[in-house]
Amino acid sequence: MLELIDITKMYRGGKLAVDGVTMSLGPGLVGLLGPNGAGKSSLMRIAATVTRPTSGRLLFEGADAVAAPDALRRNLGYLPQDFGVYPNLTAREFLAYLAAAKGLSARSARARIDELLEMVALTGAAKRPLGKYSGGMLRRVGIAQALLADPKVIIVDEPTAGLDPQERARFRNVLADLAADRVVMLSTHIVSDIESVASRIAIVTGGRLLRHGTPDQLLQLPQGQVWELLVAPAEADAVRARHVVSRMIRTADGVRMRVLAAGPPGPQAVPAKPDLEDAYLGLLHAHSSPATGVAGMAAGMPGGAR
């Protein structure tokens, strides 16, 4: 439904924020995962037709959405990272104002706003001024405004930043429901934000798309290369210097470490079942240090995902 073809974005001053990204998105939730500064917001602004790419093509239902963005814009809900509200308006007034700006009639706007407030669990708070809302409630207003025109494509930029775990979970569930028959693109630098809800995950760093695949395909990458071991506190630094450590916990018995390595990182190491955090860290490491990267992770990906 939405295709990005060899997209690049070079800002004034020469910063290459997006470097040849190609991805094709159909219904489902795609999680754009990458560290700060990876180019996620730039890519999302391009997909939302807010910024023009320096080169490359953006197609919506096969038609050029850079030269003629209106068809995509009519079908788009976008929640930018720096979403602002009018603090003196209530949620209902704010949504009514935006609905009018989008050209919805007052009557259909009223019905739609009721439906959306219910969906994001804000019906009870709809008459309170937005200035009195928590961060999580404001994000939910942000999602409601993105859904006003019942879009086919929903783009949300780091929507869970600053939310508590309960709000994060609620937000994830709302987006997962929406993704049943829509394209939902969500960016984050936190693996757990998307691991339970994304049908596909795109890993980006330095403006490049490292991998785009299903969670199962990504999980294949560190297969056989994840280990757990318990070391004395004095040995932990040496292990960290040699290997990618995806987790470590200090316990009464020593330091329990989870390590990515082609072979056992120590005599007591036992193999562990890879998770997405392992796959993500392994890919980032293989990209930044291809010579020492975890075996096979810089090369092709099983399942043909890219």
Ligand SMILES: Nc1ncnc2c1ncn2[C@@H]1O[C@H](COP(=O)(O)OP(=O)(O)OP(=O)(O)O)[C@@H](O)[C@H]1O
């Ligand atoms: N308008 C701009 N002008 C110049 N450079 C920019 C501009 N916007 C972003 N950049 C730079 O482009 C790179 C990618 O930024 P971007 O915001 O797209 O990344 P991100 O992955 O969304 O990061 P974050 O999670 O920190 O928002 C960064 O180095 C950033 O400083």
